[in-house]
Amino acid sequence: MAxxxxxxxxxxxxCRGCQVACKRWNELSPEKTTLSGEWTNPPDLTGQTWxxxxxxxxxxxxxxxxxxxxxxxxxCEEPPCASVCPSLAISKTPEGPVVxxxxxxxxxxxxxxxxxxxxxxxxxxxxxxxxxxxxxxxxAGDIESGGGSVGVARKCHxxxxxxxxxxxxxxxxxxxxxxxxxxxxxEIIQKAKTRAxxxxxxxxxxxxxxxxxxxxxxxAPPQELGLPAVTPKRYSExxxxxxxxxxxxxxxxxxxLGLVYYFxxxxxxxxx
Amino acid sequence: MSVExxxxxxxxxxxxxxxxxxxxxxxxxxxxxxxxxxxFSAAGIHLSWxxxxxxxxxxxxxxxRPERFISAYSNLGSWITLGTWILTLFVGAGILSSxxxxxxxxxxxxxxxxxxxxxxxxxxxxxxTGILISVLNAKPLWYSPLIxxxxxxxxxxxxxxxxxxxxxxxxxxxxxxxxxxxLDIPLVIVEIAIIAAFLATVGxxxxxxxxxxxxxxAMFLGGVLLIGLLVPLGLSVYAVSAERKxxxxxxxxxxxFVCVLIGGxxxxxxxxxxxxx
Numbered sequence: 088m089a090x091x092x093x094x095x096x097x098x099x100x101x102c103r104g105c106q107v108a109c110k111r112w113n114e115l116s117p118e119k120t121t122l123s124g125e126w127t128n129p130p131d132l133t134g135q136t137w138x139x140x141x142x143x144x145x146x147x148x149x150x151x152x153x154x155x156x157x158x159x160x161x162x163c164e165e166p167p168c169a170s171v172c173p174s175l176a177i178s179k180t181p182e183g184p185v186v187x188x189x190x191x192x193x194x195x196x197x198x199x200x201x202x203x204x205x206x207x208x209x210x211x212x213x214x215x216x217x218x219x220x221x222x223x224x225x226x227a228g229d230i231e232s233g234g235g236s237v238g239v240a241r242k243c244h245x246x247x248x249x250x251x252x253x254x255x256x257x258x259x260x261x262x263x264x265x266x267x268x269x270x271x272x273x274e275i276i277q278k279a280k281t282r283a284x285x286x287x288x289x290x291x292x293x294x295x296x297x298x299x300x301x302x303x304x305x306x307a308p309p310q311e312l313g314l315p316a317v318t319p320k321r322y323s324e325x326x327x328x329x330x331x332x333x334x335x336x337x338x339x340x341x342x343x344l345g346l347v348y349y350f351x352x353x354x355x356x357x358x359x
Numbered sequence: 360m361s362v363e364x365x366x367x368x369x370x371x372x373x374x375x376x377x378x379x380x381x382x383x384x385x386x387x388x389x390x391x392x393x394x395x396x397x398x399f400s401a402a403g404i405h406l407s408w409x410x411x412x413x414x415x416x417x418x419x420x421x422x423x424r425p426e427r428f429i430s431a432y433s434n435l436g437s438w439i440t441l442g443t444w445i446l447t448l449f450v451g452a453g454i455l456s457s458x459x460x461x462x463x464x465x466x467x468x469x470x471x472x473x474x475x476x477x478x479x480x481x482x483x484x485x486x487x488t489g490i491l492i493s494v495l496n497a498k499p500l501w502y503s504p505l506i507x508x509x510x511x512x513x514x515x516x517x518x519x520x521x522x523x524x525x526x527x528x529x530x531x532x533x534x535x536x537x538x539x540x541x542l543d544i545p546l547v548i549v550e551i552a553i554i555a556a557f558l559a560t561v562g563x564x565x566x567x568x569x570x571x572x573x574x575x576x577a578m579f580l581g582g583v584l585l586i587g588l589l590v591p592l593g594l595s596v597y598a599v600s601a602e603r604k605x606x607x608x609x610x611x612x613x614x615x616f617v618c619v620l621i622g623g624x625x626x627x628x629x630x631x632x633x634x635x636x
Contacts, residue, residue, distance in 0.1 A: 195431065329496075333490065
């Protein structure tokens with residue numbers, strides 16, 4: 088069965104329980120953070136932080152409002168990261184999660200560049216020690232503790248290892264308010280639409296990138312909340328469109344070159 | 360957003376372009392007039408795989424787990440996999456071509472067959488470095504069909520002048536070097552036209568603004584447009600007009616060639632950075 092996760096931001100209180108549950112289940116290292124004036128903490132996703140609640144202040148009718156948006160991998164139906172991965176380390180499982188096999192990943196970061204949701208991160212901790220060069224930073228002992236592999240791409244895997252046991256992802260399990268839910272994708276989308284209609288809000292993830300296995304209910308337009316505007320096209324269409332255009336410009340270029348050659352060649356001979 | 364594809368990838372895209380351009384130019388020149396361009400063609404062929412291998416070295420060091428690089432050959436739907444195959448075959452064809460020119464005596468047919476295949480692979484190398492990033496709609500600045508063609512033209516111009524630098528201190532090759540210098544005029548004009556069309560049509564307006572008057576403007580306007588394109592164009596035009604009276608000092612040509620190389624590198628670095636920030 089294909090599952091999906093529902094993130095109903097209208098029910099989120101910003102407790103960050105999901106962040107903690109994610110770190111604990113996945114044995115991810117803590118982040119060293121600094122006071123930045125922002126409330127989002129840690130400030131962004133990293134190779135060791137797979138979900139983060141973005142804290143945003145918005146004003147509505149002259150009144151300040153907090154907007155909490157839990158962010159993580161969207162688990163695309165047709166993931167660009169898997170399509171571009173040269174070592175076939177990323178796959179979309181039938182249950183919905185998009186999973187990176189960190190024993191196959193070569194650390195080229197093509198997936199990081201290809202993710203339209205900017206949700207894949209390169210985990211560079213301790214790579215120097217891995218190759219016996221000490222350049223400072225993390226101690227050798229930390230390499231395999233705290234989240235396993237280093238020098239590879241990492242991200243939320245929707246706790247596929249919990250789903251396999253019939254359990255919900257760690258963040259869903261821990262969420263106190265029901266802001267994160269889990270279930271059959273079709274039902275989740277239905278739920279999202281009903282809820283969005285009730286709060287006069289927006290659904291995000293139903294169509295983006297051809298559909299994703301994470302679906303949001305938002306009470307403000309996605310771009311106002313800082314979520315990326317992503318084409319509803321599947322990645323295979325995105326690529327096919329580009330190939331056609333590249334070929335088109337190639338043909339135009341060839342015609343121009345041919346014309347230039349045709350019109351300059353005789354003149355050169357006349358000159359002789 | 361963090362920059363994961365930075366200097367090392369820019370260096371690689373540039374060096375692979377130089378190698379591909381040098382090989383293509385060498386093969387085309389040798390087909391036009393084998394005797395006249397013998398030295399040019401040989402220099403181009405030897406240079407092509409050497410710089411490409413250096414570029415591959417940069418790519419290799421970029422990997423988080425270089426010891427697993429062999430699995431980069433796995434996914435034929437990925438442009439890194441396709442590129443890895445193209446590069447491998449191109450370097451192979453380059454080394455073979457070099458051997459046929461020097462140590463190994465083979466029939467003319469075999470030499471030109473390898474050079475033909477090598478030429479096709481060189482073209483594929485040049486265009487793939489652009490396709491690699493242009494298939495990523497996640498980076499709106501890169502999602503442009505003009506990037507692959509821009510990189511092809513840039514590969515040709517940087518490849519040709521790289522060979523030109525090798526021939527500069529050989530007085531008997533002066534005529535060929537002058538030809539290289541002259542060839543740069545149309546290439547630079549085409550490059551400027553493609554860059555203008557790219558900036559005008561690409562979807563990422565804020566990245567374009569960043570290149571033209573934002574944090575990357577010094578790099579883009581100074582490094583790419585001025586040093587990489589306008590200065591060499593001016594020097595070449597000057598050389599062509601002055602050459603009618605008396606030979607131009609080789610340092611003028613050298614300066615132009617070096618500027619083209621700097622511009623080719625900075626172009627790739629600026630496009631990579633602007634796409635990611």
